[in-house]
Amino acid sequence: MGTELDKTDLQILKILQANGRITNLQLSNEIGLSPAPTLERVRKLENAEYIKSYHALVDEEKLGLGIKTFIQISLDFHQKNTIQTFLDEIQTIKEITECHHVTGQCDFLLKVYVRDIKSYEQLIMEKISRITVVKTFQTMMIMSTSKKEPIVPLEY
Amino acid sequence: MGTELDKTDLQILKILQANGRITNLQLSNEIGLSPAPTLERVRKLENAEYIKSYHALVDEEKLGLGIKTFIQISLDFHQKNTIQTFLDEIQTIKEITECHHVTGQCDFLLKVYVRDIKSYEQLIMEKISRITVVKTFQTMMIMSTSKKEPIVPLEY
């Protein structure tokens, strides 16, 4: 899919990021094309994986996930395959929704969702702290979130 | 909208989180209802804002956003309205896609997307470090992301 994206493609990406369930008809109106070429462009963007997937965004609070945290993890590199061991463990923990390998004072940054503090303690005690390659970890409890764009900053 | 969610509603939420553009017809098959009540349930979930919105997920790399970081911010509380001043500034910076007020060694955790290191230096020099209420900040550059669920962990 060598060829580059034009202005219209970027417009489509912007609109679909903001409204993933817009109809092709509405989308075609917004970008000023007829439905047929609009659909063709969307399919191209999907096939070339500029668009990876579509998702509903739910209200975590309403669904009882009252506790959200980031956990900073430092690993103990005195073992073999430290990182792979860690990643394998992380994959099995459903409360961890994000895992980033980062530079700085810690090695990994995790995002966690749980129901309440009791569940959080349980997660820490029975899962995180039992991962052998974890040297230290520190919790950053999220008190509030003032910005959370489901949209990546694209220029056009 | 007082009434609670049943198993079917949770199933719908799970499916729509994983595939935000599934047709109502497919969805109805997956949950074992006919299209009519399926649609009615989805609309209820939307109206009660269990579902907040729908989004396409794009490939940031392919779109030229090569640099992703977290920034830990500590504020200087020797001014009035420190936090509000900070939040107002953050809102104007499009490269910042997330802003969380957290507990721990820092006050805020930001998520940032930029094109390249040059743009990152520019962001730091011309925007972040010019916010008067910012005392210190530290970058955690994301080297890789091994987990990024667009789905919240729901039991059912």
Next chain:
DNA sequence: ATTAAAAAAGAATTTATTTCGGTTAAAGCT
């Protein structure tokens, strides 16, 4: 200018969404 290739439009067809009336099933009451 002419041609070739790509993109867009229009129209027809297929598929999905939405509405509505009727039925069943469950829940609450006496």
Next chain:
DNA sequence: AGCTTTAACCGAAATAAATTCTTTTTTAAT
């Protein structure tokens, strides 16, 4: 238990959208 009310579901019809295909337009290159 029997009766009643309410809510959920289904099927079918009507509306709307997606998709396909053919024709036209635009673009770019020669």
